[in-house]
Amino acid sequence: MIAEDNVLLREGISALLRDDSFDVVAAVPDAAQLLSAVAALMPDLAIVDVRMPPTHSDEGLRAALEIRSRWPVVGIVVLSQYVEERYATELLAGDTRGTGYLLKDRVADVAEFTASLRRVAEGGTALDPEVVRQLLARGRPGGPLTRLTAREREVLSLIAEGYSNSSIAETLVVSTGAVEKHVASILAKLELPPDDRSHRRVLAMLSYLRDAN
Amino acid sequence: MVSWPGTMRRLRPAAGVLTGPIAARTWVLTASLGLSLVAGTIFWFAVVIALALAAALSWVVGVGAILLAAALRLSALLGGADRRRIGRWYGIAIAPARLPVRESGGPLIQAQRDWHRSAAAWRLARYQLIRAPACAAAIFVLVLCWWTVIALLFVVPLRRQPTAPAFTSWVFGHGVLGAGAEVAAGLTGFAVLLLIPPLIRAFARLDAALGQRMLGPDRTDILVGEVSRLTQSRALAIDAGDIERHRIERNLHDGVQPRLVSVAMQIDRARARMDRDPAAAGELLRQAHFDAKEALADLRSIARGIHPAILDERGLDAALSALVAGAPVPVAVSVRLSRRPGHNQEAVAYFTAAEAIANLAKHASASHATLHISDESGPLVVTVTDDGRGGAVVTPGGGLAGLAGRLSGVDGTLSVESPPGGPTTVTGVIPCES
Numbered sequence: 284m285i286a287e288d289n290v291l292l293r294e295g296i297s298a299l300l301r302d303d304s305f306d307v308v309a310a311v312p313d314a315a316q317l318l319s320a321v322a323a324l325m326p327d328l329a330i331v332d333v334r335m336p337p338t339h340s341d342e343g344l345r346a347a348l349e350i351r352s353r354w355p356v357v358g359i360v361v362l363s364q365y366v367e368e369r370y371a372t373e374l375l376a377g378d379t380r381g382t383g384y385l386l387k388d389r390v391a392d393v394a395e396f397t398a399s400l401r402r403v404a405e406g407g408t409a410l411d412p413e414v415v416r417q418l419l420a421r422g423r424p425g426g427p428l429t430r431l432t433a434r435e436r437e438v439l440s441l442i443a444e445g446y447s448n449s450s451i452a453e454t455l456v457v458s459t460g461a462v463e464k465h466v467a468s469i470l471a472k473l474e475l476p477p478d479d480r481s482h483r484r485v486l487a488m489l490s491y492l493r494d495a496n
Numbered sequence: 497m498v499s500w501p502g503t504m505r506r507l508r509p510a511a512g513v514l515t516g517p518i519a520a521r522t523w524v525l526t527a528s529l530g531l532s533l534v535a536g537t538i539f540w541f542a543v544v545i546a547l548a549l550a551a552a553l554s555w556v557v558g559v560g561a562i563l564l565a566a567a568l569r570l571s572a573l574l575g576g577a578d579r580r581r582i583g584r585w586y587g588i589a590i591a592p593a594r595l596p597v598r599e600s601g602g603p604l605i606q607a608q609r610d611w612h613r614s615a616a617a618w619r620l621a622r623y624q625l626i627r628a629p630a631c632a633a634a635i636f637v638l639v640l641c642w643w644t645v646i647a648l649l650f651v652v653p654l655r656r657q658p659t660a661p662a663f664t665s666w667v668f669g670h671g672v673l674g675a676g677a678e679v680a681a682g683l684t685g686f687a688v689l690l691l692i693p694p695l696i697r698a699f700a701r702l703d704a705a706l707g708q709r710m711l712g713p714d715r716t717d718i719l720v721g722e723v724s725r726l727t728q729s730r731a732l733a734i735d736a737g738d739i740e741r742h743r744i745e746r747n748l749h750d751g752v753q754p755r756l757v758s759v760a761m762q763i764d765r766a767r768a769r770m771d772r773d774p775a776a777a778g779e780l781l782r783q784a785h786f787d788a789k790e791a792l793a794d795l796r797s798i799a800r801g802i803h804p805a806i807l808d809e810r811g812l813d814a815a816l817s818a819l820v821a822g823a824p825v826p827v828a829v830s831v832r833l834s835r836r837p838g839h840n841q842e843a844v845a846y847f848t849a850a851e852a853i854a855n856l857a858k859h860a861s862a863s864h865a866t867l868h869i870s871d872e873s874g875p876l877v878v879t880v881t882d883d884g885r886g887g888a889v890v891t892p893g894g895g896l897a898g899l900a901g902r903l904s905g906v907d908g909t910l911s912v913e914s915p916p917g918g919p920t921t922v923t924g925v926i927p928c929e930s
Contacts (some may be wrong), residue, residue: 391760
């Protein structure tokens, strides 16, 4: 299901999803129609633009939060025109399962975009690399973040973006064992409890990053 | 300190020296000085008595203070009357001085102290004390002049008669002049007569100048007022800038960005299909090409909204012609400029015209409009008139309000005349850059 007020993008995203054998059950132009469509069709995933009529401020985000509280099984990916940390924080506060926050530009990389969608639909997380980059960049000088090696920072970014150990290994072209070692080292350096469940891990990292600022 | 551009004609130098004595304004100014003397004398006594009473009773705790405050208030009241007099007779508007204001519910004692300490109130009291004697001196000099004129021009010839009227002797004494001396006396009398009108004018100016100096706001007040006006106009300009930036941001995010995203998306989809379905890939590329060109057009129009290049290169006339060419209703343009306006002025004039035309295109349902720009009267004046249905108002946050803010940023003004049923005239006045 897609909620996006710009016709061009709505049709474009529908087309690219159909190309990639997604089943687009509805494509609507505003938040009110989105809510009634979700209630009627219970999709696996809703892709929601932050800014939609009538006020063009954050009604998409409001609708996304409402969907998550009323129908937790529905995965949500919020598309934003620019990085707004407040949106990301609100969206990821509490449970990050089945939640994504991506820049609209990511739609352009079709394969990566659909991979993120699948991850969220399966209950994972997809956080825009730009958001993660900003969170990491704001770490205090001399703080625990600066003790991480370059590789560990890379791994941390990917974890925060929502990747699993195996996809991190694939992305960085290393073995899964190596990734696990990095993760353990990161958790130790940041003094976080080890936890294998990936969504808990994302959550811990994110809250750590938020608190670090 | 004294400037004359706003004054009535009667205070300016006369054109004809000879007609001075019989010109109406000579007598109007005489009457004005007379009024100043009469009123001034009454006011002088009022203020002197009030101050004397306050001084006399200053030993009674409280009473002296109350009377002093009352005397100062009285001076302020009388000063107001004099400001109005100077405004009416000399055409010189004087802004009120900044006097103590009692905060509602504030203690009475505090209000009294404020009056005692108010430099402006004391200045007004001083004015009343100075003005009557000064006026009396001026009137005395004038009476002396007239006396001389009457004596030399009328009484001297009368004295020659054997039956000279009795009053002539107390005007001029008993002697009779010789023929030569009589001619000299006549010429002197005439000279004094011609001297009287400029003298009256000079006294009237002094009267006005004294009032301007002492009744109006002092330098600090003027500066305070100016600063608050500038602060306000700067805030308006910043608001206008904000509205404008917000509009540009919206245009970029809602217009250009989705198109470019769509272009990138189509290209990526086309790449994925290149091998298995070249025809579909070709169609996607065609669509991407089309969208890329649309995005370029969007960018161009946004850039034009920020600052049209043609304005810098070829000036207002060309820029406005290009602007109205894209307007949905025919707009007749007339540009009458004696010289090329400054960069800022040009930009503000352009946006005034652009906003007014955008507005009438959106709301007025007009069939025809005219756009006129001229600098004939000094400042750059932009006038846009349409034959639409009228009823345009400046609403906060709206386009016209943004325009008013933008104009205010260059000390200009915007006026909108739009009676229901039309026609609507939007006028922007942009002062010269100094």
